[in-house]
Amino acid sequence: MLKPYRYQKHYPFLLLLALFSMLITSCSAEPALTQDPLLDDSPSLVQEISASGEVVPVQSATLSFSSIGENLAVLVNEGDQVLKGDRLVINNNPQLEAARLQAQGALERARFGYEQILNAPSEAALKSAYSALIAARVNLKQQEDNNASDDIIRIARAEFDAARANYDAVFKGSSEEEIAAAEKDLEAAELSLEQAEAAIELKAPFDGTVVEINVNSGENIGAFQPVLVMADLNHFKVVTTDLSEVDVAKLEVGQSADIIFDALSDQTFSGAIEKIADKSSGVSSVYFEVVLSMDEMPENLRWGMTAFITFPLE
Numbered sequence: 432m433l434k435p436y437r438y439q440k441h442y443p444f445l446l447l448l449a450l451f452s453m454l455i456t457s458c459s460a461e462p463a464l465t466q467d468p469l470l471d472d473s474p475s476l477v478q479e480i481s482a483s484g485e486v487v488p489v490q491s492a493t494l495s496f497s498s499i500g501e502n503l504a505v506l507v508n509e510g511d512q513v514l515k516g517d518r519l520v521i522n523n524n525p526q527l528e529a530a531r532l533q534a535q536g537a538l539e540r541a542r543f544g545y546e547q548i549l550n551a552p553s554e555a556a557l558k559s560a561y562s563a564l565i566a567a568r569v570n571l572k573q574q575e576d577n578n579a580s581d582d583i584i585r586i587a588r589a590e591f592d593a594a595r596a597n598y599d600a601v602f603k604g605s606s607e608e609e610i611a612a613a614e615k616d617l618e619a620a621e622l623s624l625e626q627a628e629a630a631i632e633l634k635a636p637f638d639g640t641v642v643e644i645n646v647n648s649g650e651n652i653g654a655f656q657p658v659l660v661m662a663d664l665n666h667f668k669v670v671t672t673d674l675s676e677v678d679v680a681k682l683e684v685g686q687s688a689d690i691i692f693d694a695l696s697d698q699t700f701s702g703a704i705e706k707i708a709d710k711s712s713g714v715s716s717v718y719f720e721v722v723l724s725m726d727e728m729p730e731n732l733r734w735g736m737t738a739f740i741t742f743p744l745e
Contacts, residue, residue, distance in 0.1 A: 507644070513635040
């Protein structure tokens with residue numbers, strides 16, 4: 432009779448404990464996932480790739496002399512607008528000046544020779560060939576009239592034949608081969624003079640702005656030392672600086688992009704991929720350079736400004 436009595440005594444407590452355990456289990460169970468009917472009409476998320484970029488000119492150049500520079504003469508200042516072919520810096524190395532004069536003389540001789548061949552025959556050349564032909568004919572006639580030996584007549588006839596062939600060639604003028612050879616000589620002389628002048632003068636390779644000058648007038652410098660930097664500051668492009676190999680594999684030339692410049696953060700500009708590098712440019716990390724052209728060139732854009740680029744993916 433002892434056990435039933437003890438069980439009946441603690442029955443309310445055990446019932447409460449069982450109910451509490453069931454409540455804890457019910458609260459800790461994960462709820463079933465249900466589809467929210469409001470999500471059925473919601474737009475799907477747009478995938479995109481993002482990268483940082485830098486503004487660079489479409490055209491830029493660092494100019495230097497291929498030979499030692501002596502007593503330089505700087506003809507421009509930083510910020511000057513220049514046109515293609517304008518003289519920027521002169522190298523007063525006397526050896527280079529002597530080479531330029533020699534090249535100029537060679538060009539003049541080549542040009543004279545070309546004109547002579549192109550305009551052949553000249554009156555003087557034709558007169559000289561005709562005189563030689565008449566003299567050879569008279570000599571042959573005299574030898575035949577004087578009953579000279581067969582050997583002498585044979586020689587006189589050979590001289591006459593040679594004089595007649597020379598006259599015919601002169602009268603006909605220069606051959607196509609001779610004219611072509613003279614043209615090549617003239618082109619070579621022109622190229623030699625251009626190289627000699629390039630060693631003395633730095634000229635603007637395109638229309639643009641003098642951005643940086645690294646020398647002073649009167650200074651001497653070594654060969655290939657950077658002298659001047661110029662660029663077209665009216666036309667820029669954007670180049671990515673941290674695009675990973677995983678992301679670049681998803682892009683293609685012609686793809687559109689949205690560009691936000693840090694200096695113009697309140698505006699978004701549209702662009703397109705113009706070129707994708709075939710080789711990575713990173714050192715510690717693998718990055719690929721992508722060049723973007725812009726549909727609209729923002730005002731106050733500067734070389735080296737940073738940009739944030741997004742490439743929407745379909």
